[in-house]
Amino acid sequence: MVELSKKSNLLEQKSYHYSLQDVASPNLYREIYPYTDVPKITFNHRRVPYGMPEDIFITDTSFRDGQQSQTPYSVKQIVELYKMLSRLGGPNGIIRQTEMFVYTEKDREAIHECMDLGLKFPEITTWIRAKEEDFELVKELGIKETGILTSCSDYHIFNKLHMTRSEVIDHYLATVYKAFEHGIMPRCHLEDTTRADFYGFVLPFVTKLQEMSRDAGIPVKFRVCDTMGYGVPYSGTALPRSVPGIIYGLQHYADIPSSMIEWHGHNDFYKAVVNASTAWLYGAAAVNCSLLGIGERTGNVPLEAMVFEYASLKGDLGGMDPTVITEIAEYFKSEMGYNIPVQTPFVGKYFNVTRAGIHADGLLKDEEIYNIFDTGKLLNRPATVTVSATSGLAGIAFWVNDHYRLEEEDFIDKRDPLVAKLKEWVDAEYAQGRITLISDDELEKLVDLHAPGRFKKVV
Numbered sequence: 001m002v003e004l005s006k007k008s009n010l011l012e013q014k015s016y017h018y019s020l021q022d023v024a025s026p027n028l029y030r031e032i033y034p035y036t037d038v039p040k041i042t043f044n045h046r047r048v049p050y051g052m053p054e055d056i057f058i059t060d061t062s063f064r065d066g067q068q069s070q071t072p073y074s075v076k077q078i079v080e081l082y083k084m085l086s087r088l089g090g091p092n093g094i095i096r097q098t099e100m101f102v103y104t105e106k107d108r109e110a111i112h113e114c115m116d117l118g119l120k121f122p123e124i125t126t127w128i129r130a131k132e133e134d135f136e137l138v139k140e141l142g143i144k145e146t147g148i149l150t151s152c153s154d155y156h157i158f159n160k161l162h163m164t165r166s167e168v169i170d171h172y173l174a175t176v177y178k179a180f181e182h183g184i185m186p187r188c189h190l191e192d193t194t195r196a197d198f199y200g201f202v203l204p205f206v207t208k209l210q211e212m213s214r215d216a217g218i219p220v221k222f223r224v225c226d227t228m229g230y231g232v233p234y235s236g237t238a239l240p241r242s243v244p245g246i247i248y249g250l251q252h253y254a255d256i257p258s259s260m261i262e263w264h265g266h267n268d269f270y271k272a273v274v275n276a277s278t279a280w281l282y283g284a285a286a287v288n289c290s291l292l293g294i295g296e297r298t299g300n301v302p303l304e305a306m307v308f309e310y311a312s313l314k315g316d317l318g319g320m321d322p323t324v325i326t327e328i329a330e331y332f333k334s335e336m337g338y339n340i341p342v343q344t345p346f347v348g349k350y351f352n353v354t355r356a357g358i359h360a361d362g363l364l365k366d367e368e369i370y371n372i373f374d375t376g377k378l379l380n381r382p383a384t385v386t387v388s389a390t391s392g393l394a395g396i397a398f399w400v401n402d403h404y405r406l407e408e409e410d411f412i413d414k415r416d417p418l419v420a421k422l423k424e425w426v427d428a429e430y431a432q433g434r435i436t437l438i439s440d441d442e443l444e445k446l447v448d449l450h451a452p453g454r455f456k457k458v459v
Helices: 062-069 075-089 105-116 132-141 165-181 198-216 243-254 272-281 303-314 323-334 357-365 375-379 392-403 417-431 440-450
Strands: 002-004 011-013 057-060 095-100 123-128 145-149 185-190 221-226 261-265 286-289
Touching: 057 303, 062 075, 062 095, 075 095, 075 105, 075 323, 095 105, 105 123, 105 132, 123 132, 132 165, 145 165, 165 185, 165 198, 185 198, 198 243, 221 243, 243 261, 243 272, 261 272, 272 286, 272 303, 286 303, 303 323, 323 375, 392 417, 392 440, 417 440
Parallel strands: 057 095, 057 286, 095 123, 123 145, 145 185, 185 221, 221 261, 261 286
Antiparallel strands: 002 011
């Protein structure tokens, strides 16, 4: 059958119908995933077109995937972080949804308190087990959408669930039917898609779900889960690892609209962010993230990273307030005792701090030379330096200007006699074998000694 595509405005063949391949033994893609060796990236040189939706957005899993990977959050912590997520996402709801557990009294208390705030975004959704009592809980809470685990790879179907493909599809369809009976929109988590038989299982499964959805008059959302971080963003790569191929295939062969496709990735091979961006570019409306990337094993897609990816791709922040990212990082450190690695982009202590003297000299002349963007404006984190053996005169001068928050007209430069005095002391420290950075307190005392009253104390 030939139809005019609303997406490309071209005549396209619509004769692709994939039937379930109910194999007798699991397909574990051993040529790609040998387990005793590094996973292989294979190419078939089939390229699919970009197709980024007009409306792309972020969803959050900080209170589900993020929370289950460390000490459970208190109700107060969940509520405070939820409020900050809302402020970060802005009035247009670029951070569209967040998902929560419903199992314990504490989980439900947190949901009630967040809902009582009356915030439009992010919408609260849940993640549940496929049990009748869980559906009842979701309905009682007034939640409109819930995630349901629907594992897709033969690793899970055969080796974990001990079912055949046809048996597991029947089980999943019955579970989704329960959601429909309760009037709840199901979000099917296609676990381990990047190790699944895309044509032999994934497409037949989601096609059946689409048929059920049309009959029930309730949409089904699909969360594509790169559970082990195996996805690759490169054009021309072969399934099951190809992120472009997966997203394009769901749209083109199963007629799933972009608005119903969400990408959920992990960072096992350092590809979480680029895979999420690739999912957007090829047609997924949503990318699922967690604050600071906290999640299973190496973590999820860092939400703060996708804030800036969004702005880079769309040309503006869409009403988001990125300064809240700094507040969130401070809250994790001070209220939750979370240790953020110091070099983590956007949130680490040293992400925009330079130690090298030659770099500090550049910062002193023009901050833009060595700072990624105006971090003072966008993150409320001005560029700064730490003083060490390699800071030089320029680094020390920059530290004085920054630490005492001098106006530009009052800046001192590296020729100032005070800078020479400070450098003399710093050099002597390292000549005696010191290996640690110079602290702000030490430098303050030296400034008080050599230039008493010259600068106003920083509170």
